[in-house]
Each structure stands twice: as C-alpha cells, then as structure tokens.
Amino acid sequence: MKLRELLAVVDGVELPPGFEDAEVEGLKTNSHACGVGDLFIGMPGTRVDGGEFWASAIASGAVAAIVSPEAIQKNPPTSEAVVSANNMNQACAQIASAFYGYPGQKLKMVGVTGTNGKTTTTHLIEFLLNKANLSTALMGTLYTRWAGFEQTAAYTTPFAVELQQQLAQAVDAGCEFGVMEVSSHALAQGRVLGCQFEVAVFSNLTQDHLDYHTDMEDYFAAKALLFSSDYLKGRAIINADDAYGQQLIAGLNAEQVWSYSVNHNSADLWMSDLNYEPNGVSGTLHTPKGDVAFRSPLVGQYNLENLLAAVGAVLHLGVDLNLVASVIPEFPGVPGRMERVQITSKQDISVIVDYAHTPDSLENLLKAARPFIPGKMICVFGCGGDRDRTKRPKMGKIAADLADVAVVTSDNPRTEDPERILQDILAGIPPTANPTVIGDRATAIRTAILQAQPGDGVLLAGKGHEDYQILGTEKIHFDDREHARDALQERLGIRD
Ligand SMILES: CC(=O)N[C@H]1[C@@H](OP(=O)(O)OP(=O)(O)OC[C@H]2O[C@@H](n3ccc(=O)[nH]c3=O)[C@H](O)[C@@H]2O)O[C@H](CO)[C@@H](O)[C@@H]1O[C@H](C)C(=O)N[C@@H](C)C(=O)N[C@H](CCC(=O)O)C(=O)O
Ligand SMILES: Nc1ncnc2c1ncn2[C@@H]1O[C@H](COP(=O)(O)OP(=O)(O)OP(=O)(O)O)[C@@H](O)[C@H]1O
Ligand SMILES: N[C@H](CCC[C@H](N)C(=O)O)C(=O)O
Numbered sequence: 001m002k003l004r005e006l007l008a009v010v011d012g013v014e015l016p017p018g019f020e021d022a023e024v025e026g027l028k029t030n031s032h033a034c035g036v037g038d039l040f041i042g043m044p045g046t047r048v049d050g051g052e053f054w055a056s057a058i059a060s061g062a063v064a065a066i067v068s069p070e071a072i073q074k075n076p077p078t079s080e081a082v083v084s085a086n087n088m089n090q091a092c093a094q095i096a097s098a099f100y101g102y103p104g105q106k107l108k109m110v111g112v113t114g115t116n117g118k119t120t121t122t123h124l125i126e127f128l129l130n131k132a133n134l135s136t137a138l139m140g141t142l143y144t145r146w147a148g149f150e151q152t153a154a155y156t157t158p159f160a161v162e163l164q165q166q167l168a169q170a171v172d173a174g175c176e177f178g179v180m181e182v183s184s185h186a187l188a189q190g191r192v193l194g195c196q197f198e199v200a201v202f203s204n205l206t207q208d209h210l211d212y213h214t215d216m217e218d219y220f221a222a223k224a225l226l227f228s229s230d231y232l233k234g235r236a237i238i239n240a241d242d243a244y245g246q247q248l249i250a251g252l253n254a255e256q257v258w259s260y261s262v263n264h265n266s267a268d269l270w271m272s273d274l275n276y277e278p279n280g281v282s283g284t285l286h287t288p289k290g291d292v293a294f295r296s297p298l299v300g301q302y303n304l305e306n307l308l309a310a311v312g313a314v315l316h317l318g319v320d321l322n323l324v325a326s327v328i329p330e331f332p333g334v335p336g337r338m339e340r341v342q343i344t345s346k347q348d349i350s351v352i353v354d355y356a357h358t359p360d361s362l363e364n365l366l367k368a369a370r371p372f373i374p375g376k377m378i379c380v381f382g383c384g385g386d387r388d389r390t391k392r393p394k395m396g397k398i399a400a401d402l403a404d405v406a407v408v409t410s411d412n413p414r415t416e417d418p419e420r421i422l423q424d425i426l427a428g429i430p431p432t433a434n435p436t437v438i439g440d441r442a443t444a445i446r447t448a449i450l451q452a453q454p455g456d457g458v459l460l461a462g463k464g465h466e467d468y469q470i471l472g473t474e475k476i477h478f479d480d481r482e483h484a485r486d487a488l489q490e491r492l493g494i495r496d
C-alpha cells in the first residue's frame with residue numbers, strides 16, 4: 001500500500017515531499033523489528049516513547065516513521081521520512097485498519113468488556129454461533145482461533161497492528177463474526193479503534209488494574225468507551241445487577257440496550273425457577289424473543305450472568321432461541337475456569353482449578369463451590385506481581401473469611417519480591433485465621449492435596465489455564481493442573 005494512502009487516513013498528517021510513490025509493505029511498532037519496506041509507528045509507552053527510536057527504524061530500512069510531537073521534540077529528525085501525529089493511539093489504529101482493509105467493519109463484531117467473565121462469555125457466544133452454523137473468529141485471553149487456526153494469545157486484546165492483521169486473516173478464512181474480549185487497557189490505548197461492534201457486552205466492574213487506572217471511575221470510563229458511538233453501532237447488552245452497568249444503561253438510548261439480570265424480572269433477559277445442582281443449573285430463560293426452559297452445565301450464579309449475556313448477544317444476531325436452549329447443555333466449559341482435576345473415579349477429594357485473580361472473582365468462586373464440598377474447603381492462591389497491589393489484602397480477607405483453610409502462595413511474582421506480595425496478602429488476614437504460607441506454588445499445591453481429608457475440596461485459584469509462571473523476567477513452564485495431577489497420584493498411590 002502507498003504511504004500517501006496510509007497517511008491520508010490520519011488527521012493532520014501530511015505526506016513529506018518526495019514520498020509520493022513510496023510503498024509500505026508492513027507495519028511495526030517496535031524499532032528493533034523494523035526491516036526494509038516497513039512503516040515504523042512509534043508508540044508512547046509507560047517507560048519510553050517509541051517514537052524516539054525513529055533513527056534506528058530508518059537505519060533498518062523503514063520507509064518512514066510516524067511519531068508523537070514529544071518524540072520529535074526530544075529527538076529532532078534529520079530525515080524527511082519522519083512525520084508526527086498528535087494522537088498516536090488513534091493514528092496507529094487508523095493506519096492498521098486501512099492497511100489491512102478495514103476487517104473490523106467486514107466482520108460482524110461482538111465485543112465483551114467488564115472485569116470478570118469476558119473469556120467465559122466470549123466462549124459461550126462462539127459456541128452458540130457455531131452451533132447455529134455461523135463461522136466465528138474468537139480473540140481473547142486464551143487464544144485467537146477460528147476453524148483450522150489457533151494461536152496462543154499474548155494479551156487479552158491484541159495491539160492494533162496485530163489485531164487488524166488477525167481480523168484480516170479471519171476475513172480471508174471466511175469468518176462472518178468476530179467475537180472478542182475488549183480489555184480496559186485496550187480501550188484506554190485505542191487498540192480496537194476501527195472496529196465497529198454490532199454487539200457490545202458489559203459484564204461487571206469490580207476492583208482490578210488500579211495500578212494502571214487511577215481509580216474505579218477512570219477504570220469505568222475506559223470500559224464505557226466501548227458503548228460510545230466510536231465503537232458501538234448495534235446493541236448494548238448490559239448487566240443490570242451491576243451498579244456500573246446501571247450507570248451505563250442510564251447514559252444510553254433505551255432502544256439500543258438489552259439489560260440482563262439474574263435477580264430482577266424487569267430486565268430484558270432474566271431467569272426464573274432456578275435450581276442449582278452440583279454440575280449445573282436449570283430454570284426458565286426469559287428473553288425479548290420469548291421464554292424457554294434451559295439447563296446449563298456451568299455452576300454458580302456468575303455463570304448464569306455470563307449465559308444471559310451470551311444468549312442476548314446471539315439472539316440479537318438472529319440465532320433461534322429454541323436452538324440456543326437445546327445446545328446449552330453441550331457447552332464444554334472453558335479451560336481453567338472451574339476446571340475439575342479428576343484422575344480416577346475413586347478420588348476422595350475434589351480439586352478445582354480456576355482463574356479467579358480479583359477479589360470479586362475469588363469471592364464468587366468460593367461461594368459457588370461451597371455447596372458442593374461436603375468437607376473442608378481449602379483455597380490455594382496468590383497474587384500477581386507488578387499489578388494492582390491494593391487487591392492483595394482484599395483477596396486475603398476473602399479467602400480467610402470464606403474458605404476453611406487459606407494457603408497463601410505465589411502467583412506470577414514477575415519482577416516483585418515474592419515475599420512482599422505474600423506479606424501484602426497476609427495484611428488482610430486476621431492472625432486468628434491461621435493461614436498456611438508456602439511461597440513455592442508447586443509445594444503449596446502438593447501440601448494442600450496431600451493433607452486434605454476425604455470429602456474436602458481443594459481450590460487452586462489465580463492461574464487457571466496458564467501453563468507458565470513468571471519469576472523475575474523469566475517465564476518457566478508451570479501448570480496448576482499438572483501439579484494437581486501429580487499430587488493426586490501421590491495421594492492415591494497411583495504410579496504412571
Ligand atoms: C500497560 C500496557 O499495556 N503496557 C504495554 C506497553 O508497554 P509500555 O507502555 O511499558 O511500553 P514501553 O516499554 O514504554 O515502550 C513503548 C513503545 O516503544 C517501543 N520501543 C521501545 C524501545 C525501543 O528500543 N524501541 C521501541 O520501538 C515499544 O515496542 C513500544 O511500542 O506496550 C508494550 C509493547 O507494545 C506492551 O508489551 C505492554 O504490555 C504490558 C507488558 C502488559 O502487561 N500489559 C497488560 C497489563 C495488558 O495490556 N493487559 C490487558 C488487560 C488484561 C485484563 O483485562 O486482565 C490485555 O489486554 O492483555
Ligand atoms: N460474570 C462473572 N462475574 C464475576 N466473576 C466471574 C464471572 N465470570 C467468571 N468469573 C470469575 O472470574 C474468573 C475469570 O473469568 P473469565 O476468564 O471469564 O474473566 P475475564 O474477564 O476474561 O478475565 P481477564 O480479565 O483475566 O481476561 C473465573 O475463573 C471466575 O472465578
Ligand atoms: N489479565 C490479568 C491476568 C492476571 C492473572 C494472574 N495469574 C496474574 O498474573 O496476576 C492481568 O494481566 O492482570
């Protein structure tokens with residue numbers, strides 16, 4: 001694509017003289033990755049303004065560089081090939097969308113935002129659309145995937161260049177729908193600008209990411225962007241049981257919104273006759289398209305919220321309600337979410353791996369699991385390093401209050417001192433609760449499983465599907481499920 005065509009989509013940027021015929025073959029936001037034919041997009045970050053590295057990008061063969069005015073001030077260009085844009089987040093998304101042919105407008109996009117439930121809800125939506133023979137691309141915390149393609153994700157929401165590239169690949173592969181998790185980081189950084197959403201879902205807002213967002217209002221403002229006319233062209237599906245959801249509903253045009261609620265029949269989608277069982281929930285689903293009996297294999301009230309959101313999304317997209325109800329029982333679940341580790345039918349304790357890594361999700365997990373654990377509930381958990389520090393004591397208190405035994409351990413310490421993270425968690429636990437502290441996660445899992453009594457339930461929270469642990473800047477292989485299996489074999493005297 002011509003540089004002049006790409007720069008024409010960015011407000012206030014002019015093509016430098018002599019570049020009328022310059023061709024751009026690729027887009028790069030990292031100066032080190034630039035090669036011949038690339039356009040370097042220098043992004044301002046939290047550590048550095050990438051635009052300052054325009055010279056190394058050009059030296060590596062980049063056709064041109066687009067950078068912030070601040071980068072130009074700091075490192076004045078000596079090359080005509082360096083141009084500046086006032087809003088680099090916007091410029092990056094505009095260039096990426098144009099370069100890849102606006103795939104976020106070709107696919108019917110469904111965006112799911114909220115603190116918890118995005119991965120689960122997007123998987124439900126993917127499942128229901130596929131059951132209706134509609135082809136999807138799914139993007140989120142676990143992977144980007146469509147029929148015949150799967151790639152592990154580095155971020156919940158990819159950065160603009162990778163996002164637009166993957167969406168274009170999905171269009172080429174014949175996908176009709178793009179179903180994606182949209183994180184607050186992504187909205188704050190404009191990663192998904194250029195996508196037009198036919199459906200936008202808001203699941204809930206509870207504490208997380210206060211290392212990045214200044215406070216809950218700032219966090220909410222980022223999430224709320226998905227419901228602005230920049231992004232949303234169709235239906236908003238919003239959790240009316242959440243106070244922030246209510247705020248969002250109040251600010252939108254009523255015809256645009258379908259609200260959902262597990263508790264109130266005033267919402268557009270709601271449920272009645274609920275019957276909670278150890279392996280699912282049954283009841284009646286009330287929707288704008290009629291009522292139907294359903295049985296869901298997912299446990300816990302929060303998963304009913306995820307189901308209502310997903311049903312709302314697919315009904316808006318034209319899927320038949322009876323088909324929805326008939327296939328829900330077949331939903332296979334999501335890796336690392338309430339995932340049971342069961343190595344034999346003779347297993348005398350239950351072991352569950354779950355991705356609860358916020359105060360609200362930990363509380364939900366412990367409340368949802370409690371009724372199905374006849375013995376003691378043992379919760380093994382930690383908190384990630386280089387992330388919101390203020391959620392740590394809150395998670396400590398929740399574990400101490402709701403579990404019978406709290407085993408405090410490491411999650412992904414990243415570059416923080418693991419001991420400091422443990423202390424932050426312990427600050428929320430009254431000494432009378434007598435928590436067990438075992439910093440090494442493998443030892444913590446093994447100890448909990450070996451010391452459990454028949455009938456007990458061991459909940460391994462925080463890492464879910466993750467198959468790694470980040471220690472310092474090193475990523476080692478680590479999977480809660482593998483450690484749980486090994487410990488169960490040891491407990492039950494089973495050899496490989
Ligand atoms: C807060 C955040 O989103 N940070 C992202 C940001 O990092 P940063 O601002 O520190 O980047 P930086 O080091 O200052 O560099 C700025 C720019 O200069 C460029 N650069 C830098 C040095 C150089 O020599 N040359 C050069 O070109 C970099 O490539 C980058 O584009 O840009 C980096 C490169 O693009 C990202 O890797 C990094 O993600 C960090 C690692 C991260 O962990 N992000 C998480 C928190 C995140 O985005 N999570 C969300 C939400 C998850 C959820 O909802 O739970 C997600 O969507 O995954
Ligand atoms: N609707 C919900 N409300 C509250 N908690 C939930 C909800 N859905 C799931 N959870 C809890 O949150 C955990 C994470 O769920 P999920 O992966 O679906 O959320 P997410 O929003 O994608 O998270 P992330 O921000 O890390 O990508 C689950 O393991 C469960 O403990
Ligand atoms: N998407 C979340 C993942 C947290 C998972 C937890 N295991 C941790 O490392 O803190 C985040 O970036 O905050």
Ligand SMILES: [Mg+2]
Binds near residue numbers: 118140141156
């Ligand atoms: Mg997710």
